[in-house]
Amino acid sequence: MQLETLRCKVVPRRIQLKHTKGWRMPSDTRKVDGSTIFGNPFQVCGRPRDEAVEMFREWLAGADYGPVMVSPILTQRLEAKRQWILGALPYLRGKHLACWCPLPDHGHPDLCHASVLIELANKRVAGGRHQKVMSCATMDVDEELELVNRRLAEAQARVDEQRRRAMRLRRDPPAERICREALRQFEVSLQLLRERRAYLLKRGKSSDGRQPPPE
Incomplete structure (x- = not known):
């Protein structure tokens, strides 16, 4: 490609x-x-x-x-x-x-x-x-917003599926613990995407006066 x-x-x-003294990221x-x-x-x-x-x-x-x-x-x-x-x-x-x-x-x-x-x-x-x-x-706001919305939908689907999987594993504590550990990671990813989407919506609204689409 x-x-x-x-x-x-x-x-x-x-x-x-x-590790150099005084170095900052x-x-x-x-x-x-x-x-x-x-x-x-x-x-x-x-x-x-x-x-x-x-x-x-x-x-x-x-x-x-x-x-x-x-x-x-x-x-x-x-x-x-x-x-x-x-x-x-x-x-x-x-x-x-x-x-x-x-x-x-x-x-x-x-x-x-x-x-x-x-x-x-x-x-x-x-x-x-x-x-x-x-x-x-x-990348303009609309292009990035389209990408983030797509990723957001995928992340939400992963979180929902992982929650259902955790419920099915309630009788297997070790497996349930691993499943919920993965769920926490998915939820962090989902929150990061939501924050990015909110920023893009605010940025788009301030640049052209449009009302952001509903959640």
């Missing part, structure tokens, strides 16, 4: 986190290291860094890495994490992303999962043929 990058004033980039930056839900579950330890990053990319695209995790419980958690990340991508749009991985030398690929998140969070499908890597600076 062909990629087209549009020129924009601010291009999201990858930031390397540091730049503004408009989201932390996506292993301490957050956005962390790469395929740790670099024990495998080449490029392999770990490629596994992360393929996993978000739908690859089944259940056998890698061995345990069915871990496999279920992995799927819940994937759905959460995909639902929360609008939260990362237009932001710099920070991780501990070393920055690449000039001309070399960035072997960090954060670079994958930057690409996916700032990408849209146009005309069904090409994908355009964009920042919020180039």
Whole structure:
């Protein structure tokens, strides 16, 4: 699939986190290291860094890495994490992303999962043929609102289904606990999307005086 990058004033980039005294994370930056839900579950330890990053990319695209995790419980958690990340991508749009991985030398690929998140969070499908890597600076309010509404509907469907699943597992406490853990992640994703939608509706109303559509 062909990629087209549009020129924009601010291009999201990858930031390397540091322990240096006095260092502060730049503004408009989201932390996506292993301490957050956005962390790469395929740790670099024990495998080449490029392999770990490629596994992360393929996993978000739908690859089944259940056998890698061995345990069915871990496999279920992995799927819940994937759905959460995909639902929360609008939260990362237009932001710099920070991780501990070393920055690449000039001309070399960035072997960090954060670079994958930057690409996916700032990408849209146009005309069904090409994908355009964009920042919020180039996507107008109506376009982003349409995308967020679609993601919101998908997230709500996941939350509803997970709630029904948790009810069915009430007689199996360990399974119910895992299910409700995934449910909390889905609910956080849903809340992030709702906040983004509210912001876009307010922004659209202030720019042209239109009344926002009903919830």
